[in-house]
Amino acid sequence: MGFKQTEASSSDTPGTPQNRSAWRIFPVAACLLVLAAAAPGQTVLVVLSSSAEWHQQAYVAFERRLEDGEYTVSPVLLADLIEDYDRYVHDQTRVVVGIGAGAAVWLHRNADDALPLAYCMVASPEDMGLTEGREMFGVGHRVAIEEQFSFIRRALPRASTLGMIYGPESAESERLRRRATEALPENWRLKAVAKEDGKSVVESIDELLRMDVDLVWTAPDAAVYDIPTIRTLLLAAMRHQTPVFGFSAEFVRAGALLGIGVNPVTQGRQAADLVLRRLDQRRNDPADCAKVSVAGPEPPEFETAVNLIVARKLQIRLPVAVVRNADHIWPERAEQEDD
Numbered sequence: 040m041g042f043k044q045t046e047a048s049s050s051d052t053p054g055t056p057q058n059r060s061a062w063r064i065f066p067v068a069a070c071l072l073v074l075a076a077a078a079p080g081q082t083v084l085v086v087l088s089s090s091a092e093w094h095q096q097a098y099v100a101f102e103r104r105l106e107d108g109e110y111t112v113s114p115v116l117l118a119d120l121i122e123d124y125d126r127y128v129h130d131q132t133r134v135v136v137g138i139g140a141g142a143a144v145w146l147h148r149n150a151d152d153a154l155p156l157a158y159c160m161v162a163s164p165e166d167m168g169l170t171e172g173r174e175m176f177g178v179g180h181r182v183a184i185e186e187q188f189s190f191i192r193r194a195l196p197r198a199s200t201l202g203m204i205y206g207p208e209s210a211e212s213e214r215l216r217r218r219a220t221e222a223l224p225e226n227w228r229l230k231a232v233a234k235e236d237g238k239s240v241v242e243s244i245d246e247l248l249r250m251d252v253d254l255v256w257t258a259p260d261a262a263v264y265d266i267p268t269i270r271t272l273l274l275a276a277m278r279h280q281t282p283v284f285g286f287s288a289e290f291v292r293a294g295a296l297l298g299i300g301v302n303p304v305t306q307g308r309q310a311a312d313l314v315l316r317r318l319d320q321r322r323n324d325p326a327d328c329a330k331v332s333v334a335g336p337e338p339p340e341f342e343t344a345v346n347l348i349v350a351r352k353l354q355i356r357l358p359v360a361v362v363r364n365a366d367h368i369w370p371e372r373a374e375q376e377d378d
Contacts, residue, residue: 082132083314085114086146088139088160093303097138097160100307105315117142128154134314137177138307140167147175155317159310160303162259164336166211176317178309179336181259182299184222190343191284192224194297194361195254200228201284202252204243206262207233215258229256240268241275248279255283257290257298269293282353288367291344296353297361301339309340342366 085101087094102112115127117137128135128151135150136157137143143158144167150156158177161167169175191198203219206212216231223229232247234240247255255276257264264286273294276283285295288302344367350357362368 081110082129083110083112083318084127084132084135085112086117086120086135086137086142087114088117088137088141088143090116091139094138094160096303097307097310100304101136101138101159101311101314102307104308104311108315110318117145121145124149133318136310136314137161138310143167143169143175143177147173157310157314157317159306161336163211163214166214170336176313177336178306178313179339180301180306182301182339182341184218184258186341187256187284187299188222188224188227190297190299190361191254191256194345194357195282195355196358198253199226200230200251200253201256202230202232202247202250202254202281203256203258204232204234204247204263205260207235209260209262212260212262215260219256219258234263240271244272244275248275248281252281254296255281257284257286257295259286277349277352280353282349282355285344288342288344291346291367292369294349295346296349296355297343297345297357297365299341299343301341305340305342309337313337344368 083105085098087098098114102114105112110133113127117139120127132154134155134157135146136159137146138158138160140161143156143161143164146156146158147167147169152173156173156175158164158169158175160180161169161177162179162181164170164175164177164179169177191201201219201223203216205216216229219231220229230247230250230252232243232250234243255272257269257272269290270293273283277294282296283294285291285293285298285300287298287300290300291298343361343365345357345362345365346369347357347362348369
């Protein structure tokens with residue numbers, strides 16, 4: 040099978056390492072890769088954008104969901120697929136799954152038209168063009184901003200002014216800012232600081248925190264956030280006694296007051312369930328095998344998290360219902376009284 044050659048997309052999860060040698064720390068997938076090359080069988084090919092831990096976690100969950108079935112699950116890094124496409128995509132390939140935006144976008148642009156394509160761990164499938172042109176199915180990675188703001192309102196009923204940092208040179212970052220503005224509840228305000236060229240991250244964070252915001256809202260925006268930036272924000276926000284809303288459970292564990300995130304393991308399982316339904320469809324109706332749903336990406340299952348150590352340091356009392364219903368609480372078994 041051939042493919043249409045274009046450059047791979049560089050857009051992906053913030054902080055994603057691109058070092059291909061890191062694949063060696065993932066022995067399960069490496070062994071599967073060797074086995075898949077030796078004996079293709081009926082294959083579900085999984086293309087990982089990178090060897091980042093969250094991509095690996097999604098893959099392992101995906102593979103385990105299919106391990107007792109009739110299909111061989113074969114992983115490959117996007118960079119390796121681009122180098123030798125025909126080695127990994129063959130006549131026995133039934134579905135190709137992209138984990139991460141880079142893999143999903145490349146497959147959407149380059150994979151054979153007859154191949155059913157799926158994806159997970161993609162923050163904005165619509166913005167990446169995955170819902171246009173050739174058909175592709177999958178699960179989104181970003182929690183709706185309305186859901187995030189609703190959680191904030193339940194946790195901090197007196198909050199009305201949110202702050203955010205965005206990258207004005209990034210179309211995705213600009214879209215986030217516009218969407219956040221449109222999703223604001225009545226009587227809420229959003230103060231946004233542009234992370235412009237020539238301005239350091241520290242300067243942008245200090246400018247935002249001097250604006251007297253009730254909460255700093257963050258999103259998985261590659262134009263703004265990586266691990267060093269998150270650490271800088273959390274330290275500065277604590278000095279200013281300003282809570283931070285994190286876009287993952289680990290972000291909250293690191294020092295944000297609260298947040299909503301998507302678990303890579305859950306993403307892998309959701310994607311596997313979609314693929315299994317797709318394979319059943321092909322088996323039961325071969326004439327319909329080239330068609331997939333165009334209803335849009337399946338919403339992600341998300342988790343809420345609260346950090347009661349940070350709450351105490353900021354002298355904030357979170358409602359009992361918010362704490363009780365959180366999927367992740369630090370420290371565990373900590374209790375807090377309602378107002």
